[in-house]
Amino acid sequence: MDKSKLAHAVIFFTDPSFIQLVACGTRELNLDNGEKLVIPDIVKTTMHSTLVELYLSHCDETDSQPLSRSSLFRIFNACSASKRSCLKGLDNISAEGSAAFDTCIYIISEIEKMGLLSAWSKAISSKLKSYKMYLKTDFKLHLEIESRCADHCLQWALSDTTDKSGNFKVHCLHKHDISCDRCSLLENFKLEMQNAFRQQPPIEQLKDLQYDFETAIEKIDEWKKHILRTVN
Ligand SMILES: [Zn+2]
Ligand SMILES: [Zn+2]
Structure with a gap:
């Protein structure tokens, strides 16, 4: 994947408008070099397909070249976040x-x-x-x-x-x-x-x-x- 396009998409997808940090719980990211990063657990509050549509129209409006639709979905598969529709107690x-x-x-x-x-x-x-x-x-x-x-x-x-x-x-x-x-x-x-x-x-x-x-x-x-x- 084109790294700058990837970064552009990830920044959009991790915007606080679409995710919710959870005070309890962490998950580990295992990097290729063996390093482990502990990050707070997050919950996505918007469906993947909706996010992709929003991102594509955002790219269209700002004249940026997006990754293909299928690549965008692959990003979601790689960065697992809990999907929850009920936010009671979180927000x-x-x-x-x-x-x-x-x-x-x-x-x-x-x-x-x-x-x-x-x-x-x-x-x-x-x-x-x-x-x-x-x-x-x-x-x-x-x-x-x-x-x-x-x-x-x-x-x-x-x-x-x-x-x-x-x-x-x-x-x-x-x-x-x-x-x-x-x-x-x-x-x-x-x-x-x-x-x-x-x-x-x-x-x-x-x-x-x-x-x-x-x-x-x-x-x-x-x-x-x-x-x-x-x-x-
Ligand atoms: Zn004004
Ligand atoms: Zn309006």
């Missing part, structure tokens, strides 16, 4: 954010039972699922230190608005005049749900659902902030 913010999506799907099905069209619930559920997929994958690649899209602008998102010293905030010199349709999915989803709640008779069960919905949205927002901090 609670992500685990709770992910569970909040399931809560929203449940709430949608309950509202449907109250008499909303099933076509509506199907459409809104699929929007929600695609937003979850987006948070887990491409969202990280949209983020930049400075961006005219407010959702992508790290320095703006991470600035502390209550900070008087000015050390923990940055004023963007650009305007935030671009919006991203994929980042807007969440806002659209919230609006549609609030609309759906308004159309129902205000019975006790609906209030419970509304409360669960608001809590779930907070968890999703926390997950999004967590990703921003990780990338930063």
Whole structure:
């Protein structure tokens, strides 16, 4: 394999956005010269095929020449990492954010039972699922230190608005005049749900659902902030 291409791919694949360090457990790397390296165990949080797709599109956007698809998969076979879908106890913010999506799907099905069209619930559920997929994958690649899209602008998102010293905030010199349709999915989803709640008779069960919905949205927002901090 071309060593510089290999290094390029490995750096991308080991980006903290896609893996999770585990506090307990180590594994040994056996080098060809007999040396042994002990490294902390890591867990991949993104599927191999998704990572390869992301990497190829990243190469395409940055005009770099990637290794072939099959070589990329061979890298994964060589660097074994545990694959786990459940992050409970490892990364609670992500685990709770992910569970909040399931809560929203449940709430949608309950509202449907109250008499909303099933076509509506199907459409809104699929929007929600695609937003979850987006948070887990491409969202990280949209983020930049400075961006005219407010959702992508790290320095703006991470600035502390209550900070008087000015050390923990940055004023963007650009305007935030671009919006991203994929980042807007969440806002659209919230609006549609609030609309759906308004159309129902205000019975006790609906209030419970509304409360669960608001809590779930907070968890999703926390997950999004967590990703921003990780990338930063
Ligand atoms: Zn900005
Ligand atoms: Zn976006």
